[in-house]
Amino acid sequence: MSRSGEFEIIERLLAPLAGEGAFSLSDDAAVLPELSHGEAWVATKDAMVAGVHFLADDPPDLIARKLVRVNLSDLAAMGASPMGYLLAFALSPDCDDDWLEAFVAGLAEDQRIFGIALYGGDTVSTPGPVTLSLTALGRVERGRELRRNGARAGDAVYVSGSVGDAALGLKCLQEELAVSAGYRKTLVDRYRLPEARVRLGPALIGSATACQDVSDGLAADLGHIARRSGAGMEIEADLVPISQAARAAIAAGSGLETLPFTGGDDYELVFTAPVDAVLPDVGVPLTRIGRVVAGDGVRFMSRGGEISLRQAGWRHF
Structure with missing residues (x-):
């Protein structure tokens, strides 16, 4: 199996997913879009580990899309609309270029569906298992976010x-x-x-x-x-x-x-x-x-x- 190096992965596969202000992932950080007056940022992070949150032989495009969706679900639970995400993944030797290309294709598909973009992250290697982490960013009208603490008897x-x-x-x-x-x-x-x-x-x-x-x-x-x-x-x-x-x-x-x-x-x-x-x-x-x-x-x-x-x-x- 063959796998591209870190910077080739970023330039060839991930940069096309980058949003405005992410500078094609060429810098150390991104400048996030300005929010409308009265809106607040909402941020959440979930991680997924092979053998715990997904099976090692699951299709890589679906692994990527599940990673996106479990995080967007957290935004939804707060009443927030999604805007973009940061991605970090630790790839095992089993993740060759074919696996990576399918994984990124899954990210691209859900970016299209949900209208979001990539703003940065990190790529590292690991002997295993594959570990993925995504930080989702959303927006909500300030002070109107949904919380867990508002249920009252009679509801x-x-x-x-x-x-x-x-x-x-x-x-x-x-x-x-x-x-x-x-x-x-x-x-x-x-x-x-x-x-x-x-x-x-x-x-x-x-x-x-x-x-x-x-x-x-x-x-x-x-x-x-x-x-x-x-x-x-x-x-x-x-x-x-x-x-x-x-x-x-x-x-x-x-x-x-x-x-x-x-x-x-x-x-x-x-x-x-x-x-x-x-x-x-x-x-x-x-x-x-x-x-x-x-x-x-x-x-x-x-x-x-x-x-x-x-x-x-x-x-x-």
């Missing part, structure tokens, strides 16, 4: 799209779950290429009282809102939106009934809002799944009572 709890698909898709890739080819593709696609709800997040400003993206699992991420808001939540398990593909996978497996509540990587938005709030219509299904109550913690309820969850979601430590 309703909502989630976008459906949950559980990505965790089940990973099980399919790890050959721990067998479903029909069509369902397998649906679930694997959700794991490899999540949706970043970049239109929904900003549209929730003025309606949502608290917001969070579902990265570590619905129960875990609801827990962040509950804890920061000093409130509790009661979720009606039967109302949680689960796709047809996920239902088929749950039926085909064993002990997977609560995975949609605890599985990560969906990157949907979960939020609270007053029961009489007018919610935005941006073409994304929004499902009311419960309510905010006095107290603390998150409880998933069924007709038979509270559902016991062995863990709320993914934890690194």
